[in-house]
Amino acid sequence: MKTLDDLKALREKLKEDIRVRKNDGIKIIIGMGTCGIAAGAREIMSTILDEIATRNLQNVQVQQTGCIGMCEQEVLVDVIRPGEDRITYGKVDVNDAKRIVAEHVVNGRIVEDKVIGKIKQD
Amino acid sequence: MxxxxxxxxxxxxxxxxxxxxxxxxxxxxxxxxxxxxxxxxxxxxxxxxxxxxxxxxxxxxxxxxxxxxxxxxxxxxxxxxxxxxxxxxxxxxxxxxxxxxxxxxxxxxxFYKKQERIVLENCGVINPEAIEEYVALGGYEGLAKALTEMTPEGVVEEVKKSGLRGRGGGGFPTGMKWQFAAGSVNDKKYVICNADEGDPGAFMDRSVLEGDPHKVLEGMAICAYAIGADEGYIYVRAEYPLAIQRLEVAIKQAEEMGFLGNNIFGSGFNLTLHIKEGAGAFVCGEETALMASIEGKRGMPRPRPPFPAVSGLWGKPTNINNVETFANVANIIVKGADWYCGYGTEKSKGTKVFALTGKINNTGLAEVPMGITMKEIIYDIGGGINDGKKFKAVQIGGPSGGCLPEHLLDLPVDYDSLISAGAMMGSGGLVVMDEDTCMVDVAKFFLNFTQSESCGKCTPCREGTKRMLEILTRITEGLGREGDIELLESLAKNIKETALCGLGQTAPNPVLSTLKHFRNEYEAHIMEKRCPAGVCDKLANYVITDACKGCGLCAKGCPVNAISGTVKEKHIIDETICIKCGACMTACPFKAIVKA
Structure with a gap:
């Protein structure tokens, strides 16, 4: 460690490890109500967490939520990119989950065939 | 993964x-x-x-x-x-x-909304035993900036410009202190962190050391660079085992990462830090006594001058600041003096951490900008008084400070306003008292503390506080005499003017400030032999109420047979025999005996 820039480089690297404690970035929200869990939400969550780790994605948060009433459509996964609409995907399976991460989270392209709702964010 | x-x-x-x-x-x-x-x-x-x-x-x-x-x-x-x-x-x-x-x-x-957390920004947010988390939040950037981009004079100048004042009690401008030490020519200089936090009710330094130890190390390193020191001590009480353990871990990690040791950031600047455990004597918080203690001598103050900046530890120029002061430094260097001056009042810049204790709902630590009112601290942050009781006074500044009554609650909290109100910032301990508190008893408590912590070197402190305590004790026991108040005042004045160190010079403050704001309570004790708050046992009158069932247990419990009455009828206490021991109150199963 010889210069201020060395320190700044180290800081950028270490920052990712505690990013979870800052409530920012892209949010992925998984429905973990009884209905969601019964439909396999746990497996979807593990898949998403694996994908994030494999792709070494920074700035992504994974949260869970309870039942929002569309039990028929479980597993539900929502993606919110900062400044964009909240997109709800329905009947998500393992493959869909991987596509959602690769397309929407990474590249910002909505996976249209799985979308069941859009909510305007203000 | x-x-x-x-x-x-x-x-x-x-x-x-x-x-x-x-x-x-x-x-x-x-x-x-x-x-x-x-x-x-x-x-x-x-x-x-x-x-x-x-x-x-x-x-x-x-x-x-x-x-x-x-x-x-x-x-x-x-x-x-x-x-x-x-x-x-x-x-x-x-x-x-x-x-x-x-x-x-x-x-x-x-509790958090009105706070402005600069010193405590990482406390509770990071793992204090992981240097990586401190670095991730910008840690050691202040040290890097100072060493690679600033001259020692530039650092001193920036700290001076920030208006930072000592957070340990005195409120001396930190930049000036650094300038004195920097100006002393010597091949060996020391930097010392005073972590001998001893005021009853104050625990902010402990929390900073436990929650964010690297911030203190970084502040010390910046100071060492500014004054030209290559060795330092953290003097911390042995009663703070967790703080000591975290400091040990932090020093080791900082050495491994190259933030301490030799040739830090390739600048040629070296620094070694040691931890010195203190045995817990209050007087060792005084800088000259603290240095004597590090040298292995008995912890006693000596007259100043020479000030530590000229002749300190082992006769070498030394700069001593307290934990909270050092914890402010890194941010001042990174964000600049102008940013720091944006907080606080004209003469008191930045924030202060207060330890809220006593009869308050939210006991804890709160960091607020200087100049906020006491009312905001107690009611908005502290959540008001316990059990809906009425506020009576707040003791600020520990045994060296004073009490503020209700009509002074709108006072802005800064160094100078507090001094003018007869209190002081001290280390920032706030003890909130409600209507059930006896102010004479409070003064006695604090004086008892300083009296037993007096090192005994100078007569005014050793003898003077002892006599004052004797007078206060007899007042609370109903033996106060006319002229006692005046005697207290004259003793207090003499001790303040003649004691050797800060401990003695400020010891009478709790008595003086309670006399100033609650003189009527002293008078009630002395003239009417009455304790208005019902705290002083020897002045209490025990009375049996109509809830008495006449069981006779109180009479059996009374050691001087002061209680009489027939079975199944209300009993009576003979006040001329009663020795106010309170045994009857404990014995009564119906809570029919009350202090009046």
Whole structure:
């Protein structure tokens, strides 16, 4: 460690490890109500967490939520990119989950065939 | 490998540890493992959040959910409901005392809303035993900037410009102190951190050391560079084992990463830091006594000058600042003096950490900008007085400080306003007192403290405080005489003017300030032999109320046979015989005996 820039480089690297404690970035929200869990939400969550780790994605948060009433459509996964609409995907399976991460989270392209709702964010 | 999606922060400050946070943390680890979530959830032990009243505290990120008073038995529910299913466990959320409203996240709680956390910015946010987390939040950038981009004179100038004043009590301008030490020519100089926090009710330095030790090390290193020191000591009480342990870990990690040691940041600047454990004598918080103690001598102050900046530890130029002062330095260097001056008042810049204790709802640590009113601290942050009682006074500045009564609550809290009101900033301990507190008894308590902590070197302090304590004791025992108040005042004046060090010079302050604001209570004790708050036992009158069933247990319990009466009828206490021991009150099963 010889210069201020060395320190700044180290800081950028270490920052990712505690990013979870800052409530920012892209949010992925998984429905973990009884209905969601019964439909396999746990497996979807593990898949998403694996994908994030494999792709070494920074700035992504994974949260869970309870039942929002569309039990028929479980597993539900929502993606919110900062400044964009909240997109709800329905009947998500393992493959869909991987596509959602690769397309929407990474590249910002909505996976249209799985979308069941859009909510305007203000 | 999986993405870590959630962090569970369990407070590991001394306050939360004593209410069982270690068991809570262990339970989290085992429950998380049981649910097979250990690869996606991280459990972190942090330093103090300051909200000690409601410990053990647990914060779950990314939501930032704030759980209070978490017991070992609650952990299973948090893991199953919140961490697995995402359902917040409602019953463990904080409720605002006035509205009973539940508050889900950290940042929305009234206790934190009015705070401005600069010194405490990382406390409760990072793992104090992981230097990586400190660096991730910008740690050691101040040191790097000072060493690679600034001259020592530039650093002193920046600290001077910031207006930072000593947070340990005196409020001496820090930059000036550094300039004196920097100006002393010598091949060996020392930097010392005074962590001998001893005021009753003050625990902010402990919390900073426990929660963010690197911030203090960084401040010391910047100071050492500015004054030209290559060796330093942290003088910390042995009663703070957790703080010592975390400091040891922090120094080792900083050495490994090259923030301490030789040729730091390639600048040719070297620094070695040692920890010196103090035995807990209050007088060792005085800088000359502290240095004597480090040298292995008896902890006694010596007259100044020479000041430590000229002749300090082992006769070498030395700069001493307290923990909170050093914790401000890194931010001043990184963000600049102008940024720092944006907080506070004209003559008191920045923030101050206060330890809220006594009869207040939110016991804990609060960092506020200088100039905020005492009312805001006590009511908006502290949540008001316990059990809906009436506020009487707040003692500020510990045994060297004074009491502020209700009509002074709108006073802005800064160094100079407090001095003019007969109190002082001190280290920032606030003891809140309600209507059930006897002010004479309070003065006696603090004087008893300084009297027993007096080192005995100078006569005014050794003998003077002893005589003052004798007078206060006899006043509270109903033996006060006319002229006692005047005698107290004259003793106080003499001690203030002639004692050798700060301990003696400020020891009479609690007596003087209670005399100033609550003279009528002293008079009631002396003239009417009455304690208005009903605290002083020897002045209490015990009375049997109509709730008496005539069981006779009180009469049996009375050691001087002062109680008479027939069975099944109300008994009577003969006040001329009664010795006010209170045994009858304890003996009565119907709570029919009260102090009047």
């Amino acid at each position: 999986q993405h870590i999606r959630a962090h569970v922060l369990v407070c590991g400050g001394t306050g939360c540890k004593s209410s069982g946070s270690e068991k809570v943390e262990a339970a989290f680890r085992s429950e998380i493992e049981k649910m097979n979530l250990q690869n996606e959830i991280m459990v972190v032990e942090t330093g103090c959040h300051g909200f000690c009243e409601h410990g053990p505290l647990v914060i779950v990120y990314p939501e930032g959910t704030f759980y209070c008073s978490v017991k070992e038995d609650d952990v299973k529910e948090i893991v199953e409901e919140h961490l697995f299913k995402g359902r917040i466990v409602d019953r463990l959320l904080y409720r605002e005392p006035l509205t009973q409203e539940k508050v889900p996240t950290y940042s929305e709680i009234g």
